Amino acid sequence: MGRSWIAAGKFLLLDYTELAVSFSFFFFFGWFARLFRRGRRDRMPLNWPVVGMLPGALLNLHRVHDWAVKLHRRVGYTFWFRGPWFLGMDYLCTADPANVHHIFGLNFSNYPKGSEFAEIFDILGDGIFNSDGEAWKAQRSRAHAVVSSRPFRAFVADSIRDKVAADLLPLAAGFAERGAVLDLQDFFLRLTFDATCTFVFGVDPRCLSAGFPTVPFARAIDDAMGAIFLRHAAPRAWWKLMKRLNVGEEKKLAAAREEIDRFINQTLTEKRIDKGSMNLAEKADLLSSYIINSNINEGDGGDSDDWTSTKFLRDTALNFMLAGRDTTGTAITWFFWMLSENPEVESKILEELKELRRSSDDDDDDDDLVVFDAEEVGKLVYLHAALCETLRLYPSVPFEHKSALRDDVLPSGHKVAAGTKVLLSAYTLGRLEGVWGEDSAEFRPERWISEKGKVKHEPTYKFLSFNSGARTCLGKEVAFVQMKTVAAAMVYNFQVQVVEGAAAGQPKLSIILQMKGGLPVKLKRRTMN
Template sequence: MAARLLAASLCLLQTYPEILISVACFFFFYCYQKTDKGPGIPVNWPFVGMLPALLAHFHHLHDWSTMVLKETGCTFLFHGSWFSGIDVLFTCDPANVHHVFGANFLNYPKGDDFKEIFDILGDGIFNSDAESWRTQRMRAHNLISDQRFRSFVAQSSRNKVEKGLIPLLDQLAKQDIAVDLQDVFLRLTFDITSYLVFGADPGCLSIGFPTVPFAEAMDDATEALLFRHILRPAWWKLQRWLRIGKEKKLALAWEVMDQFITQRIAEKKEERNKSRSHEEAPRDLLSSYINDCDVLHVVDMENPMELDKFLRDTAMTFMTAGRDTTGTALTWFFWLLSKNPLVELKILEELKSLRKQRSCSDPMTVFDAEELKKLVYLHAALCESLRLYPPVPFEHKGVLQPEVLPSGHKAQPGTKILFVLYAMGRMEGVWGKDCLEFKPERWISEKGKLRHEPSYKFSAFTSGPRTCLGKDIAFTQMKAVVAAMVYNFHVDVVEGHVVEPKISIILHMKNGLMVRIRKRASA
């Protein structure tokens, strides 16, 4: 009888996460005790593992994980509850990053667990491994590195800044009202990314801030995906089956995003049928994929449904990568700039040196991508912001074969490795005692040139063979925005506004960034 009761209890704990959480909370106050490993290190309790510590500190997960990694020398093995089957190796050790992302890249795929968590991205390049990944990456690289597309990126970014962002900020400055700058940037990057991927500007960034279902759906999806990293797979799959909680929001977001992309694919196919030649075809990515699909060799060309799925997965990946990351990076950059007026002044002086080299009678100044490439300090300031606030704060890898990492920790099949990029920028052993300071000068050599830092140390665009293909595109867009805004306006953060990271797979600001825009006297 006792055995049956025990079995029933264990079954309940596996089925209902609320019960397990209740048990974990019983140990809540123990999480603050010092252990023999050091202050703040999670206690590995019987049955519940280190789950109580995670629950206690989940509201400030990024800073807590940074503290734990500082105490443990950049690498720490987190033990889940006995029945979760989840052990996660947290690390921000550059040697481990170099080994996993570069030296022994093939032993650390994204894996089936990763693909299952990010199932909304389908079989796109972000989720793929092995031959599928190599084929997709090669094709994406060829398209993105093409000079015609690079010119398309530069021109479309400039146009959006000149005709969309600057007029909006000018209007806000005249009205002297507070605005959420994070919302502005996410609308801006959504419009730019939509134009690059689909060749159509949805007009998300405009006076009145219209509601765009696709953009809201992306926010709901990214928040839900973080919880899949934390919950036992059986729990979030049960929620998905029942359509409750975060999984319900994800399912609804998925439907909205699919509807948007399906419509764009149909429009692009219709455009292609009407086009007389490839020279007349638009330069957006979706058009390029449709026009060149006969050489992709990744889909069955006789099966239209398989082609549509490939185009859908590819478009979803590009939209997710382009909109959230760049918009988030710009938000943190302007917050740092508001706290460091001397950096803002140096960027402004650098931009004024460009203005002297050309005649311009326009009341508002917008810069070209080519001239912005010359600016060392602007690039250094962007890198420094990305070091402290990488838009994707975590990277996730699986393990094929067991081995020992450079840090001395074992990597076993079934163990997840979580690279905490947010913490890496805050490690004295990696960036020095001034690692918490915003110092663009650390990126400039004694000769005044940009200083190169290896990608396994500066991993905002990841590292190794999977380094982000959109890195140059992101810098082109960010420089266009920052140059125009800094030269023409000054941004004041509303006094008393609380800035903290949102707990999500993208490092959004939890409360947005409320600011007032002031027009510069020189503009």
């Protein structure tokens, strides 16, 4: 009898176990099917248990920017991305101009960069891009005074013209003469690295010179940017562990920081030695301007709260170096890619340049390499429009992220709790039909020209390439002077032909929207008749 009860118990236990397993599988597949149907309906990535939407994002990582555009088009201009549990990777993603205006302008104080941003970009120290509140206001006021000053603007214009004349055009002519392939992206990034070093430090490291040498300071900044990108992509706990163990990209970042600090400290020491003889008319670079205006005391300590400290100058210089170094070179690269895809636009720009030369007193010789100065490029409306159109489609900084201080409700109706991370895609914003019209995917510089033939202004919450609101880029005009000077000289003097079969035109996974694999081209000298 006892054995019968035991047997019956085993049978019932097995029966209940099978039933529980069957029910679990039924529940799981039913839940999966519901999620799948919902995912097919709204085309959102599946929100899996534990890992969230991360698998869908990883599957589309190779085309993440275009994937984001498709998501915003299908599910709305604002949606939630749910990351793995407990890793703090949930984001409210938005490309709604009304939300951008609210976050960057109307309720600016509620959306600082935040402590997490400063932690990711800790190499920037307490500089303007990591700062919030009163510290940010004070730094921006000082930076604005320098960047908007007449001596600095003149220094920038003269420096970039001289660099184009002395290095860019002769090197380009050499490639044209040899018929050699040139990576135009590397070419322009070297140029803008030298130019930005000159603007910020008053030093030309000659990264763009014969043989394309490796410059330790440039390599260090490349390594730093790579590590910063990983910090954006990986969970905070992962990269902090790598930092503690000093391995991988974090090891590279530590070495890069040492090289960056060595270069800046050496430059700062030399300027302090020369400070007695400094004249703002002769030394108008940013670092010299700060030293002269701040009346720095030699041997100052490193108190980060001291406006005249070595640390303050180090952080300020590096912030401006990283802001201007890759963004401009990347934009010019995409500009020439767009010209290769739209030859009719190149023809219009060339005709505008020819008209400008005809109106000047200078006669062009076929052997001359023509350089345009800042006053001349300031008259080029169509070129300016084509650069704006390039930046609309390929913003150098493709995304921004903010963190809410207090509970809020966005114009889109989405509730934002304190601590919520908001991800804003400038790349998506520039490609939405509801923002730019049915032809938003087309490269059409004419959209930037008014009926009176002037450059048309677009609000920054719609055109986010130079940030928006109170944090609108201080160097916007400096960037346009550089881009127009370089673009005008290259278009006027050379035909730029993308190498046939080159896998160009795809964005690279990076903080800056560089082109994956570079832009291989061949150059041919133009003859003006």
